[in-house]
Each structure stands twice: as structure tokens, then as C-alpha cells.
Amino acid sequence: MSDTNHVSKNYKILVCSTDSQSEEHQDILIEYKLSIFVNGIRYVNLICTHKNLYELVLGNLYTEGIIGEISEIESIEILEDEGKAFVTLTNNDMFKDMIEATEGIRTVTTACGKQHSIAYYLMNDSDLTPLEHSYRIPFETVLSYMNEFQKSSEIYKSTRGIHSCALYNETGLLYLMEDIGRHNAVDKVLGYAMGHRVDLSKTVLITSGRVPSDMILKIIKAKIPILVARSVPTDVAIEMADKYNITLAGFARGAKLNLYSNEQRLLY
Template sequence: MPETNHISKTHKILLCSTDTQSEEYQEILMEYKLSIYVNHIRYVNLICTHKNLYELVLGNLFTEGIIQEISEIKSIEIAEDEGKAYVELVTSDVFKDLIGATEGIRTVTTACGKQHSISYYLMNDGDLKALDSHFTIRLSKIITYMNEFQKSSDIYKLTRGIHSCGLYDSQGLLYLMEDIGRHNAVDKVLGYAMKHGIDLSNTILVTSGRVPSDMILKIIKAKIPILVARSVPTDAAIEMANKFNITLAGFARGTRINLYSNEQRVLLEEIR
């Protein structure tokens, strides 16, 4: 059957159990390969979802340490049919120095596994500052946000194969981004924030995936005080969140949540 959109494709599958089998058509999430060129140098291939590509590129440049603010970008051109993004920086030679300090062109898979980011190579603890934030929010509100978040993705309902990432403030959801890779979804959220000049200092990032340390690195750079995950963090993520004053919560399901670091920002309900 023909593909229905750029996000998913219809496949015929065989449903099997110990006593029955039947054919069924299901929507399967499509992979999209995006090669990003910066100042005419190809630096990364992203396996992603064909959605919000501008925000993905912008957020990726920020979290990878290529730029610190949007004013450093001269232009971003997305050639969707070619699977390419062309970025021109205001400063022409800075990118060559960054590439020279790393392993060169990388392919980042949806698993976000062995391929390290540029930030991984260039940053150390001395480059990062602990977050200075007194933002607080009630536990009951976080739980409400998480329960709403888990029902908010139409693409997940269709394919069961996408990661979601939502940005919330004390009033509720600001916007939602989705991608086949959980790191890409975070980059899209941050790219959207940069594009629209959104202040992240009093926000909560909610993610559907597990939390490794490099995702905490993105949160530190963005100065987001609270990260809430449906899944669990790694030990390195907890240590990094503690060190840099990030509130990290996980395994948020139903009426329960695990607080792993800096729980002072989450106002617990009185036990009667």
C-alpha cells in the first residue's frame, strides 16, 4: 500500500499467537536521514523523524556547542527532498576548529548509543555551571502533566514507535515535539525555544524515554531546572543532575514518581 505521509508507512504484518494467526495492516514509523552541513562542511548524519527539521537543526547546533545563541546563525536552509540541511554561521572559521577537536563526521542513530556528541568531546566539568534556580512546582501538578503527556501523541497512538518531549510551565503545556530518537526530540524542543525566544528558566521538560548523562548535559546547557521522564535515568545522569543542581524525576506513572536529585523544587503534598 502507498505511504500515507512522511511520518509513517503502512505495512502488512502477520499477527501470531500460540493458537491463532491473522494478517493486519499497521502504520510503521519511517526513518529519515538528515545530513547537516555547517559552513559547507558535513558534520553529522541524523536518523530522525521527518518533522520539525528546522527546530531539530537549531537545537542540535545549540546542544552540541556549535552555537550559544541564535544570533550566531546567518541562515538555515532545509532541502527536504535531498535529506540535507545547510547552515551558515556568522563566524566562518569556528566550525573547522570544533570538527578538528572531534572524530569528524558522525552518524547518530536512533538508539543514541556509541556515537558521542561534539559536546561530549569538548566539554568538561569546568565548562559547566550549576544551575541557580528557585523555581518550584507541586508534585500533584507534575503528575497531572505526566498523565496528560502520555495521552498527547497522536503519532504514538498510530505507530507505537515515537518518542515525545514536552515543555511545560506552571500553567501547563507550552508545546510538544516528537521524534524516533529521544535526543532528537529534546533538541527539537530547545530549537523551538530558541526560535521563539522562550525563557526556559521556569519550565519543566517531560520526556518519554530513559535519561542518560548526555541528555542531562542538554538540560544543563538550556538551564531547564526540572526534567521528568516516564522511564529511568542512568547512575551517571543522577550524579550529573546532583552536581549541577538539576531536579531529575523518573518512572513517572499513575500517581507515583521517583525523585533522584534536588527534590527541593518539587513541593510534596501534606500527608494527613
């Protein structure tokens, strides 16, 4: 039976080893398909987790370059039973012009779940600017954030299959978002930040997933100075983090992590 949040359901499984078999029950994540329509045009189908859908829609529109700020959205209506979200932009022609301008030049993301196409302009970093190095934070504080983060997801504890993303500032944890796809989890965090007008210039974002170039672009665009991953980045992600002054760390475990760029933000 599905849980009340439509996030997981319990299956009876057979646990096998070389010398035994036993029946157990395991919570399995539920895939939820959300179709997003913008100004009446089908924009994208997302395979996601049925949780924080408003933040997911808002964050996805921002990171994909459809909007630059929340004031460009007139309304968002989500029909959860139908798996549809209807977005109306204040500029009726803007989205149509974007779709026509990028027709035939799509880039497939490394997102978890069913792959989907994003507009080519997301992969173009020519309109981005490097961050300043003014924000500093103690190294031990970042480690404490990661250790707290790794204990925070109740869904992960029960399913072992969810991605998490959390935002911290000098006061500690602001909020944590979860999804079957690591890109979706990041979008939910950024959508929450937009909706609550969070100042991202003095924050640390922590993700459970690896960091490819399309994910680091989201962080650069949001102007988040520090990104810490439990997994590892790709070569292009490191190069972009270095170019735009993002402090990028990965393989964070216990009392250590790997620093790939802009270590000067961490105070020892």
C-alpha cells in the same frame, strides 16, 4: 502508502500466537536521513523523523556546542527532498576550528537509530554552572503534566514507536515534539525554545525515554530546572543532576514517580 507528513506508512502484518494467526494493518514509522552541513562542511548524518526539521537542526547545533545562541546563525536552508540541511554561521572559522580541535577524540552517543559521533567538548562539563533553587512547583502539577503528556502523541498511539518530549510552564503545555530518536526529540524542543525565545528557567521538560549522561548534559546546558522521564536515568545522569541542581525524576506512572535529585523544587 506513506502519510502526508512522511512520518509513517501502513503495512499488512501477520499477528501470531500459539493458537492462531491473523492479518492486520499497522502504521510503521519511516526513517528519514538528514545530512547537516555547516559552513560547507558535512557535520553529521541524523536518522530522524521527517517532522520539525528546522527545530531539530537548531537544537542539535546548540546541544552539541556548535552555537551558543541563535544570533550565531546567519541562515538555515533545508532541502527536504534531498535530505540535506545547509547552515551558515556568522563566524566562518568557528566551526572549522572546532572540528580540527576535536579530531580523533569522539564520543559515541546512546541516541536511538543509527549511532553517530559527537564532539568531545559536549562530554566536558567544566564550563557549566549549577542552577539556583528558586523555581518551585506543586508535585500534583507535575503529575498532571505527565498524565497529559502520555495521552498527547497521536503518532505513538498509531505506531507505538515514537519518542516524545514536551515543555511545560506555569500555564501548562507549551509544545510537544516527536522523533524516532529520544535525543532528537529533546533537540527539537530546545530548537523550538531558541527560535521562539522561550524562558527556560521556569519550565518542566518531560521525555518518554531513559536519561543517560549525554541527555542530562543537554538539560543542564539549557538551564531547565526540572526533568521528568517516563523511563529511568543512569547513575552518571543522577550524579550530574545532583551536581548541577537539576530536579530529576523518572519512572513516572499515574500518581507516583521516582525522585533522584533535588526534590526541594516539588511542593507537597
